[in-house]
Amino acid sequence: MNIVIIGSGNVAYHLSKAFTQQDIPISQIFGRNDEKLQGISEELGIPYSTHQLAEADLYLIAVSDHAIEEVSELIKNPEALVAHTSGSLPREMLKGPYRKACFYPLQTFSLHQDLDYRKIPFFLEAENENDLDLLTTLASSISDNVMESSYEKRKYIHLTAVFACNFVNHLFARAQEISNSQEIPFSYFLPLIHETVDKINTLPPKDAQTGPAVRNDFRVLQLHEKLLKGTPLEIYKTLNQSIKEMYEL
Amino acid sequence: MNIVIIGSGNVAYHLSKAFTQQDIPISQIFGRNDEKLQGISEELGIPYSTHQLAEADLYLIAVSDHAIEEVSELIKNPEALVAHTSGSLPREMLKGPYRKACFYPLQTFSLHQDLDYRKIPFFLEAENENDLDLLTTLASSISDNVMESSYEKRKYIHLTAVFACNFVNHLFARAQEISNSQEIPFSYFLPLIHETVDKINTLPPKDAQTGPAVRNDFRVLQLHEKLLKGTPLEIYKTLNQSIKEMYEL
Numbered sequence: 001m002n003i004v005i006i007g008s009g010n011v012a013y014h015l016s017k018a019f020t021q022q023d024i025p026i027s028q029i030f031g032r033n034d035e036k037l038q039g040i041s042e043e044l045g046i047p048y049s050t051h052q053l054a055e056a057d058l059y060l061i062a063v064s065d066h067a068i069e070e071v072s073e074l075i076k077n078p079e080a081l082v083a084h085t086s087g088s089l090p091r092e093m094l095k096g097p098y099r100k101a102c103f104y105p106l107q108t109f110s111l112h113q114d115l116d117y118r119k120i121p122f123f124l125e126a127e128n129e130n131d132l133d134l135l136t137t138l139a140s141s142i143s144d145n146v147m148e149s150s151y152e153k154r155k156y157i158h159l160t161a162v163f164a165c166n167f168v169n170h171l172f173a174r175a176q177e178i179s180n181s182q183e184i185p186f187s188y189f190l191p192l193i194h195e196t197v198d199k200i201n202t203l204p205p206k207d208a209q210t211g212p213a214v215r216n217d218f219r220v221l222q223l224h225e226k227l228l229k230g231t232p233l234e235i236y237k238t239l240n241q242s243i244k245e246m247y248e249l
Numbered sequence: 250m251n252i253v254i255i256g257s258g259n260v261a262y263h264l265s266k267a268f269t270q271q272d273i274p275i276s277q278i279f280g281r282n283d284e285k286l287q288g289i290s291e292e293l294g295i296p297y298s299t300h301q302l303a304e305a306d307l308y309l310i311a312v313s314d315h316a317i318e319e320v321s322e323l324i325k326n327p328e329a330l331v332a333h334t335s336g337s338l339p340r341e342m343l344k345g346p347y348r349k350a351c352f353y354p355l356q357t358f359s360l361h362q363d364l365d366y367r368k369i370p371f372f373l374e375a376e377n378e379n380d381l382d383l384l385t386t387l388a389s390s391i392s393d394n395v396m397e398s399s400y401e402k403r404k405y406i407h408l409t410a411v412f413a414c415n416f417v418n419h420l421f422a423r424a425q426e427i428s429n430s431q432e433i434p435f436s437y438f439l440p441l442i443h444e445t446v447d448k449i450n451t452l453p454p455k456d457a458q459t460g461p462a463v464r465n466d467f468r469v470l471q472l473h474e475k476l477l478k479g480t481p482l483e484i485y486k487t488l489n490q491s492i493k494e495m496y497e498l
Contacts, residue, residue, distance in 0.1 A: 088469050106440075115444070121437040149433075155472060155476060156427060156476065157428070157433055159477070161424075162460055163420050163424035163427065163481075164420060164421055164441070164445075166462070167488045168421075168445060169454050169457055169458055170458060170492050172412075172449055173458065174412055174495075175412035176453065176455065178405060179405070179406070179409045182402050184402065188355060189410065190450065191369055192355055192414055193413055193417070193446060195357050195364070196417060196418055199357075199359070200421055200439070200442075201439065204435075205425055209418055209419060210414075213415070224407075227404060231490065234491070242423065245480055
């Protein structure tokens with residue numbers, strides 16, 4: 001089976017690397033950014049092109065959400081299987097005469113950050129059982145966490161990730177604002193943050209909750225509210241209310 | 250110098266262990282729970298008592314916030330230095346004729362979880378320079394992150410920890426609610442969560458922000474709002490609003 005990966009960003013790079021490490025040959029990596037493609041090509045020994053898309057049985061489109069539709073129109077082969085790697089778009093965003101699929105890795109990719117690919121969950125969607133089997137075999141060669149997922153389900157996966165990652169990072173940013181305001185190095189909080197996150201490897205987060213809200217500690221809650229104003233105060237009240245509701249306090 | 254640790258919980262255990270590992274002798278560990286004290290005593294080779302508090306130069310009170318005042322009244326020696334280990338209480342909670350201090354380790358302690366004590370920040374407060382020097386020397390023997398901190402500052406440290414840890418854990422709990430509702434194993438999100446947290450070791454969280462709000466992606470924001478209701482929707486709106494405000498979107 002000939003596989004072509006389209007894209008020159010972090011997802012395209014890490015997918016290419018993961019397949020190469022498993023001796024699964026990639027026929028071509030195709031994109032617009034000559035310099036990036038050349039770098040990937042040299043590191044991984046994969047041919048690349050910026051202008052001539054190779055024929056393939058499977059195309060994996062690993063580009064930004066807004067570019068998927070345009071890129072998908074470059075593929076003309078009705079015998080091909082084409083999958084995008086987006087968490088938030090339906091298969092039908094792909095525009096062409098071929099079979100459509102989704103091959104979504106749930107991870108945040110940075111160029112120079114090594115990842116354990118076997119732990120990355122892959123959520124797959126296809127038009128028929130054959131294609132799903134093929135993508136499952138392919139994803140399973142690099143990961144131990146492969147599951148089928150409808151677009152409907154993928155929406156909730158993305159939403160969960162927003163709560164567990166995007167919002168969590170924003171709370172770190174707001175926390176850093178507070179510590180900076182008192183000239184307390186934010187690095188001092190990193191051991192506590194890592195310990196908090198390590199706990200949920202073994203304990204459901206609902207059972208690991210600590211802090212003044214779940215203790216119903218009015219003294220500390222009132223003290224904190226006096227230290228805050230504006231949007232951080234809104235966050236403080238909203239999240240404490242949510243904690244009280246979850247534990248029926 | 251004779252040191253006595255009061256308490257039989259996780260903080261008392263880990264402090265005792267950290268000092269013992271550095272060959273700093275603890276004269277006694279004192280508390281109410283015979284079974285727990287016996288376990289700590291046997292593991293670390295420290296004498297213990299539930300009824301006869303030993304004479305000491307320094308007492309470290311590592312008990313729950315609500316028990317500190319009562320326990321502090323047991324100490325009668327006017328020559329002693331007495332420190333509690335709470336993040337949210339002033340030194341003046343200690344009731345006795347002795348010199349008062351605070352010896353606050355910023356970490357969440359679990360009994361069976363090994364910790365790298367050298368990374369734990371200690372925030373210290375004392376009545377005079379001599380006592381502060383003594384506590385600094387002591388804390389520095391187990392940790393590389395020791396700093397003085399007024400009660401005023403300690404309040405903000407605690408508040409920062411609520412945002413960066415208690416609220417973060419609650420977002421994990423809400424995220425798990427969402428994934429459970431779709432029968433998606435929450436364990437699938439752990440690699441992404443760990444990667445999100447690892448990023449802030451090297452990048453300020455404000456620079457690491459991703460997701461629909463910071464991209465100003467109306468399509469996804471609207472789609473998500475339709476999937477949520479009640480308190481989770483309130484959280485979603487409040488945190489997106491906060492992100493937009495932080496990045497002036």
